[in-house]
Amino acid sequence: MDQLAKTIVIINKSLIDYAKLRTLLEGGATCIAVKGEEVDTAAMDKIKEYVSSYSESVPLLLDFEGPVVRLNSFDSPIKLRKGAKITIGGTPTDALYPISYPQLNRVIKTGQRVILEDNSGELVVEDVVNGNIELKATEAAILSSGCRLVLPEMNIMSEVLTETEKVILRHAMVTGWDFVTSFSLQDVESIARFREFTKGSAVKILVKIGTKQGVKKIAKLLEYVEGLVFDGVRISTEIPLDEIETVQQTVLENSISTGKLGIVMLPQVKGNIDKSDIIRAVFASADAMMFNCSSGNEVEIVKAISLINTIAQEVEHQVIPKVIHVRALDASISADALTKAAGSLCIEMSKDIDKVLVVSKTGLTARLLSRYHIPQPIFAFVSRWSYVRTTCVTRGIVKVYLQDSSQTDRDTAVQQILDRAKAEGIIKVSERILLICRTPIDGNHYFPNVFEVIEVK
16 A cells, blocks of 8 residues: 655755656655745746646645744854853844844843754843843854744744745745645634635645644634644744653644644754654654755655655554544534544455545545544545645545546446546456545535445446
């Protein structure tokens, strides 16, 4: 069986090349992502063109870092001993200056912890005098040119999108990108403003969970977004390291049990991914694992993808099928009952059902069924290319197909899907399949309701 958990690769500019992207996709990448602050509209168009040329079914994700405090550029790293003091100035002419957030000296308070990018040290604010921020190193630290300053439990987000981000996101909406995620979205109010901006587009919103505030509000956040991305590195600045795995489990369980996507941002140390982080993500039933491409070498990145896929496949064999409580926020009670019945049947008849075909307008029914960890491979058929792409990052769904023609007659509908599945090489004669077709809850017709075990003739 194909790997169940998916891989999302955040590329850098050097990888915006058809041959390189093709190598990543052939190497096992499910979704291509890019950081919003690193691209312009021309680069986005190239990514869209290259990926679509390879396959219409590959989703694209736009990743916004949100309001970030970065220092200016300077010649050499600054090494600080524990107890050493340093000043961040308030004007661009100062040796150290918060270039991405000039108003920092007006909002930061005495006692605020300041963690340097990549956990390369920690400082604390001792005072703010005449626009200068006076800090002391609480441990040995290294300030790198342009490094990001992490400010635990401090909210600097006045706007959910900068003007530059609005331009990039508007272009993504118009050109058919599939997902957008941002660290700015940590409460319902910010999501509401973000949703207002994306109104009328097909782009789906994912929320990065990297603060204690976000963790406390995940149940409410899930009512308004497509899913959550757990960022353990970010949240490690606010909670003890020995609690991160438990928090990750909580975030994923909430996402999965409500029919939403649960994604894990894999930590990296000097560009390397720890096997234990992959194992934890798979055992926690993450839909997908996301990682940054620090290298422009596509061959090295494919090795990283291969590592993730290999470990995931090994671990997935140890995940026991089970009937769990799923209550989808975007589906009717009947849809929940249908998928629970299907999950129970597949587990009970594990030796008598070979494969499951799910015809669902948006793909939600297939996603709900995947939550039961059934032993059979799931193949989904949906009504639009955008649904193909947003469904294919769901754990447990082997492949998603476009089925854009609707049917009203039940027998005709069943035969049409069986013929299509044979043509695609999904099913073979004598196999027994469970076919599920789900009429949309919005009242618009797509396929009649079908729930039937069929022996392929």
